[in-house]
Amino acid sequence: MNPEVIAPRVDSRRAKLAGRAAEQIVADVIELGWPVGQVLGSESELLNRYGVSRAVLREAIRLVEHQRVARMRRGTGGGLVIDEPDVDAVIGPAVIYLLRVGATLDEIFDTRILLEELVAEIASQRVSEADIATIRDTLERESAGTISNFRLLHTQLAELTANPILELFVETFTRVANFHFNDAAALPEDFDREVGRAHDGIARAILTNNPGLARERMQRHLRAEADFIRRQPATVQHLDPAVGLAGTLGDKRGEALARQIFTEIVQTGAQPGTFIGSEATLMSTHQASRAVVREAIRILEYHQIALTRRGPGGGLFVTEPDISALVDIMAIYLRRRGVTTRHIGDLRTGLELAVVERAATRLRDGTHDVAAVEQALRAESEQGMELAFGHGEDFHSVLARLTDNRALQLVHGVTMRLGWQFFTQFAADDPRVAAISESLAATVGPAHQGIAEALLAGDAELAVMRMRAHMTATAPESL
Known part of the structure; x- marks a missing residue:
């Protein structure tokens, strides 16, 4: 693969529209009670329902297929069929993500x-x-x-x-x-x-x-x-990339080729945007048939390791490890499993206390600059809590990144995403929730400021104490 070849620009507007259409499809599936096997509609019906172009709809369908929410079935009686997310379809991408981020x-x-x-x-x-x-x-x-x-x-x-x-x-x-x-x-x-x-x-x-x-x-x-x-002598801190795609569903030859390409990406440290090759080049380089190469590409795209770009200068390119995409997959799976605010509450305090304690250690030893904490407070003040969270710039998300623990950050991100989804749903259904949360929001800023001051002063114990008080004040039952 040639590290000098960079992917053509992505149509960011189309990607955003596709993301919103995919979110609406997921919302519709949940609203219907997730009836596995039911057809949501044909392509023409979905185009009318969601009011998007064919290109945007097909990108949205690719997203929901990746999330195992629904899949497109061709032929008579075909259309977008509601799928059943399973734990292996969730754990596989999680293993890939943890491996890619090291x-x-x-x-x-x-x-x-x-x-x-x-x-x-x-x-x-x-x-x-x-x-x-x-x-x-x-x-x-x-x-x-x-x-x-x-x-x-x-x-x-x-x-x-x-x-x-x-x-x-x-x-x-x-x-x-x-x-x-x-x-x-x-x-x-x-x-x-x-x-x-x-x-x-x-x-x-x-x-x-x-x-x-x-x-x-x-x-x-x-x-x-x-x-x-x-x-143990054979123990290593970082996984062998060859295990990453083990057990991926698909043709075994395609899986083997996907694993080989993935191993090369990890071992060479290929950066996002690096050109892997065209379909013809991959067929020639790996002495593989078109069917095997396309299966390998399907697996790499499914796990968001690489992405195919069409048109001049197109081909297969390395993609950025995307925690937000993985968080979405896990959150959707958990919604299907019937997750509730009580389940989030089981973890919320313990997670946040662990995060602030580890972030305090990293700030104290100079691993991170305190400017990140100050920037998070500014982002919440200027953008509001919801927008700051949407951009990953809110106080809690920033503290999670400061832990330098990618596994902990993943768990934290999933629980945060679920919490915001429930809050948005409750606020839409009951105006009283929105009113109470507005008054509560006035106390969140000062609470975050107090925790930040303790962190910046190097007082981990005080930061943990203030975080515990903050968690108690903002528990779901307080809304």
Whole structure:
């Protein structure tokens, strides 16, 4: 690939119109109750309904197909058919994103420990008598050596929270961590016994409704696991890009070629806009048929690794890793799973306290300039909270970026996006919510200013205390 060849300019107006049309399609699907298999309409019907050009509609359809909201079916009885998002279709793009932005093993475990501590706490508060037998059965199978999946208990505990956000991210980060270490031959002889002992202690704390002890034991267990993986000679902080597209649905030859191109992009450090090649060049370079090359391109486009540009100077070009696109995919999947404001509330305070604590550390050690915090306050003051959030310039989003933890930033971004979606919906449905939120907005600016002042003074404890008070004042039940 030639790093000197840069992609032709994108039609930004068409992209924005397509984005809005895609958002309306998603809203319509949710409003209909997500009836999988139902046809939303033919292309001509959709053109009339959404009032956009054919080019804009087709770009919007590409977006909703990527999000697994709907897919275009050709032929008799065809049209835009409502699809069923599944967890693999969400986790795959998440793994690709974390790999492309260089998320490290330490970032993954830092975020995983934070989330699974929350899981242990919430599970201990919500576990019922009906759950006891399931947990005990898993522990007994571990003890007897008849179970090979030592993540099963963690998955079951996440399910006990009945929180789709926690379930999704526990599964996501578990899979990513497993990519870093899957060498069963390197496990010590007493590994099974040690894991079983740790799981037994966590389970007993949960079954006796002891959230503090459950959190402490979960943290100790996962820190021990992280330390063990780091000590292995083959352990690396950054994933091998070859694992990124493993298990992608499609023709195996096309998948293999997509993986090869993706590996080259990562290993050469190809920047967004770098030209990969035309269809004919890729066929010649890789000695592949047109069908295989097109399947590889389809996979690369689906995961937003590369994008085809038509016309003179066109071809396949590297795209920018886009957290907003991934956040949209995850938020849509979670809406389908029935996420509520209560689920967001389960995570909101813990996430924000973790973010401000880590941001304080980065500011204190000089990793980031304090100007970013000051700029966020100005953006909120000049643009308003909603516009600042839409541009990724709001106070909370900026603090998340200052953590330098791409995994944590992803979880934070998804919960923030869901929160804004619910707020917009509630405000549209009930004028009283909008009125209350306007009065509440008057206190948000000063709260952010107070947290910022503590951060800029290097007082992490005061910043955390003020963030906790801010979270309490702006909890959903206060609206």
